[in-house]
Amino acid sequence: MAACKFSPELNIKKSDLPVTCKIEKGQKDVTIALAQLFDSNKTATTLAISGDGQSFTIPGNTATGSYVLEVRIQGGHRPPPPVDIIEDCNAERSIVSIMDPNSKLGAVSMAVLP
Amino acid sequence: MVLIAALSISGLTIPRQAKAQGTRKDFCGILASGLQSEAARFQNNSALTNEERSQEIRKRVRDNFVNIVNAPSCFFQANISNPSTSIAIAPARTSLWNVFGSLSGSQQQGSSLSSTGSTNAVSKPSGQSAMSEEFGGFNASSGTSSLTLQWSPGTTFTDLTAVGFVQLCIDKNLPKGCISPSVLKGLAPLTLKVTGNTSSSGQSLTGTAATPGSTAPAQQVTVSSKGNSGPGFGGITVQYSIMGSKSKAAAAALTDNSKSSSAAGKKAGASPTDAPPVVKQYVAEAKLADQTYVDLDQCDIFKAWKSSAEGVLTEQVGSAPARSQNEVQTAIENQYTSLLTNMVKSTSCRAALQDFREFFAAILEAKTYEDFQAQKDASKTPEVALEYDLNTPQNKPSYSSAKATFTYSFGNRNDQGSANSKKGDASPGSKAQNEVHQYAKAQVDAMTSAPPGSHSTQQTTANAKPEAEANTAPWSLTMTGAADVYNAAPPSSVPSSSHLRDIQAGAEIAYLFSPTDKSGAIRQLIGDVTAAAAYSYQDQTSPAILTGAALNDFAGLPSSTTTAYAKRGVIHLGQVRLGFGKGGNTSFPLAFTYSNRTELVVHPTWGLQFGISYNLTSLFGSPGAARPASTSGDK
Numbered sequence: 001m002a003a004c005k006f007s008p009e010l011n012i013k014k015s016d017l018p019v020t021c022k023i024e025k026g027q028k029d030v031t032i033a034l035a036q037l038f039d040s041n042k043t044a045t046t047l048a049i050s051g052d053g054q055s056f057t058i059p060g061n062t063a064t065g066s067y068v069l070e071v072r073i074q075g076g077h078r079p080p081p082p083v084d085i086i087e088d089c090n091a092e093r094s095i096v097s098i099m100d101p102n103s104k105l106g107a108v109s110m111a112v113l114p
Numbered sequence: 115m116v117l118i119a120a121l122s123i124s125g126l127t128i129p130r131q132a133k134a135q136g137t138r139k140d141f142c143g144i145l146a147s148g149l150q151s152e153a154a155r156f157q158n159n160s161a162l163t164n165e166e167r168s169q170e171i172r173k174r175v176r177d178n179f180v181n182i183v184n185a186p187s188c189f190f191q192a193n194i195s196n197p198s199t200s201i202a203i204a205p206a207r208t209s210l211w212n213v214f215g216s217l218s219g220s221q222q223q224g225s226s227l228s229s230t231g232s233t234n235a236v237s238k239p240s241g242q243s244a245m246s247e248e249f250g251g252f253n254a255s256s257g258t259s260s261l262t263l264q265w266s267p268g269t270t271f272t273d274l275t276a277v278g279f280v281q282l283c284i285d286k287n288l289p290k291g292c293i294s295p296s297v298l299k300g301l302a303p304l305t306l307k308v309t310g311n312t313s314s315s316g317q318s319l320t321g322t323a324a325t326p327g328s329t330a331p332a333q334q335v336t337v338s339s340k341g342n343s344g345p346g347f348g349g350i351t352v353q354y355s356i357m358g359s360k361s362k363a364a365a366a367a368l369t370d371n372s373k374s375s376s377a378a379g380k381k382a383g384a385s386p387t388d389a390p391p392v393v394k395q396y397v398a399e400a401k402l403a404d405q406t407y408v409d410l411d412q413c414d415i416f417k418a419w420k421s422s423a424e425g426v427l428t429e430q431v432g433s434a435p436a437r438s439q440n441e442v443q444t445a446i447e448n449q450y451t452s453l454l455t456n457m458v459k460s461t462s463c464r465a466a467l468q469d470f471r472e473f474f475a476a477i478l479e480a481k482t483y484e485d486f487q488a489q490k491d492a493s494k495t496p497e498v499a500l501e502y503d504l505n506t507p508q509n510k511p512s513y514s515s516a517k518a519t520f521t522y523s524f525g526n527r528n529d530q531g532s533a534n535s536k537k538g539d540a541s542p543g544s545k546a547q548n549e550v551h552q553y554a555k556a557q558v559d560a561m562t563s564a565p566p567g568s569h570s571t572q573q574t575t576a577n578a579k580p581e582a583e584a585n586t587a588p589w590s591l592t593m594t595g596a597a598d599v600y601n602a603a604p605p606s607s608v609p610s611s612s613h614l615r616d617i618q619a620g621a622e623i624a625y626l627f628s629p630t631d632k633s634g635a636i637r638q639l640i641g642d643v644t645a646a647a648a649y650s651y652q653d654q655t656s657p658a659i660l661t662g663a664a665l666n667d668f669a670g671l672p673s674s675t676t677t678a679y680a681k682r683g684v685i686h687l688g689q690v691r692l693g694f695g696k697g698g699n700t701s702f703p704l705a706f707t708y709s710n711r712t713e714l715v716v717h718p719t720w721g722l723q724f725g726i727s728y729n730l731t732s733l734f735g736s737p738g739a740a741r742p743a744s745t746s747g748d749k
């Protein structure tokens with residue numbers, strides 16, 4: 001398994017981009033509906049989602065700085081069990097986990113370092 | 115011409131009935147359960163060090179509990195029981211269900227002040243009886259003999275609150291200039307009307323010879339008018355719905371979610387969350403989530419709370435032996451209750467609270483299905499209203515009316531396809547469900563096509579109307595009882611006269627016909643048509659009295675006569691009516707009325723009455739702006 005690019009504090013070096021994040025383990029019918037990065041000016045960048053809806057990628061051209069990463073899932077049972085979004089390196093280390101069955105949305109701070 | 119729309123917070127999806135049963139399968143319970151299961155997963159993972167376990171548990175607590183953006187449902191639910199704090203985060207959301215009920219055929223078209231000369235033999239609870247009132251404007255309805263302006267102040271303030279011009283008080287006098295929820299709810303059932311007489315029935319000509327004494331066969335005269343020549347004051351009406359007021363339901367929905375929530379949770383299996391989601395909606399959600407996330411960093415209370423709360427809950431979740439779910443849930447709820455109570459007192463948290471309201475509103479906007487279900491329940495609630503009228507008819511003594519009205523809508527539309535639809539059950543694939551789905555899409559598109567907060571009630575109403583019409587209970591029954599009292603004692607020279615002028619009772623049954631998709635072009639052009647039949651009984655306990663200039667037209671009366679009276683009796687009046695253009699800017703009630711006598715004329719009379727009702731609000735809105743955008747975002 002590859003080494004993790006994100007630190008536990010969710011910092012990542014720009015040279016480590018792009019990075020792919022995915023749903024930790026398949027819950028039936030759960031897919032990623034939307035993934036966005038909001039910069040400090042509240043400008044949103046929509047991230048590319050894989051065809052199967054199981055992962056998204058933070059691109060290599062992302063500028064250094066602080067961001068809020070937001071992931072919206074869809075589908076699944078009602079209410080869904082916790083859904084972890086992880087980097088494809090360590091299943092135990094969550095980027096963000098989603099537990100609210102109404103919003104199905106997770107927001108977390110992250111930073112791209114020089 | 116009648117349309118009701120309103121505002122609603124929506125705790126619609128919160129399964130309160132489950133909590134009442136002791137299962138605690140609510141959102142804070144789900145959060146507690148989720149955190150505990152995650153903690154158990156790490157504690158059972160022997161590959162992790164103790165520090166790694168603690169770190170991961172702490173991160174889950176931080177992400178899903180401390181970061182309230184990721185737990186909006188629990189944060190909202192934990193504060194429901196405290197009205198002063200729940201109002202702070204309760205979203206003002208355009209509610210759709212009132213729109214549906216509002217299109218019922220029970221609504222008044224035209225003036226209700228008189229029966230014999232009106233297109234309405236039976237008056238009805240008005241409430242928000244016109245689109246204009248819905249937006250806080252005024253409505254004018256011009257009948258054959260009157261012009262009525264009516265206003266519902268509660269609706270005006272409700273709408274101003276919804277669009278942010280007026281803030282709901284989250285505590286006493288907070289924020290400054292706010293309006294109290296109880297005042298809003300108290301005003302909502304109130305309707306005021308002012309009616310002017312526009313006919314000139316009392317007008318005639320009089321004149322004098324220009325050359326007195328002349329015997330020429332052709333004479334010049336000086337002509338002047340006699341009686342009223344222009345509009346005059348006809349009366350005022352003060353009406354208050356004491357039961358089933360849809361206006362009050364709208365205002366209550368803005369400030370109190372408990373009623374709505376219980377209605378919705380019963381249909382969890384048919385929730386719109388089962389339907390394909392709309393990406394546009396998620397974009398709006400994400401934007402508002404980011405806004406909330408950022409503004410929480412400016413909230414001093416939140417920043418101070420974060421660290422201690424994380425410690426408290428990490429200990430609860432990760433303790434060995436494990437705490438019960440109820441214990442963890444209680445800890446979560448207590449933390450959230452304390453947090454919000456302190457946040458509402460801090461000016462630095464105001465932006466974050468406002469953001470949270472809008473964020474939660476965006477989340478719940480997708481829950482349109484529950485709105486439909488709630489509306490179906492509410493529209494079946496009878497409405498009872500009390501009314502006071504001050505009548506100042508031309509050439510008659512003024513009098514006051516005390517009136518009670520009851521109206522009830524019922525039935526299903528004939529054009530609803532399946533048996534399930536007719537029962538109001540939106541089963542998958544049914545026409546009712548498709549309507550719900552289409553409606554939800556329109557809502558989402560309308561919401562995301564404009565910046566958050568700018569979505570207007572008018573947009574929602576316009577978008578909702580086609581679906582609303584298809585879900586309106588078509589039958590309506592109205593019953594009225596009234597007593598009329600002279601404002602001044604009638605002359606003692608009038609035999610059998612007393613303060614009590616008359617007593618009345620009436621009933622009307624109406625059916626609303628709406629064009630369907632299969633209707634032809636002409637039928638579509640005509641739009642909604644209300645057909646109604648009414649009967650009214652009036653017992654004249656005092657003779658009808660005539661005064662003023664009209665007396666000059668009676669032959670044989672001495673010039674000293676100031677009061678005339680007619681033979682009293684019982685008036686039986688029947689009326690059939692067609693109302694065209696219901697729900698639009700203009701409607702045209704057309705009525706045929708027959709009665710065995712009138713107040714003055716003792717032989718049978720009949721007549722055709724034609725009215726015009728116009729929505730003045732259309733002057734201020736652009737219908738084109740209300741159309742939904744593309745729904746391509748729906749997968």
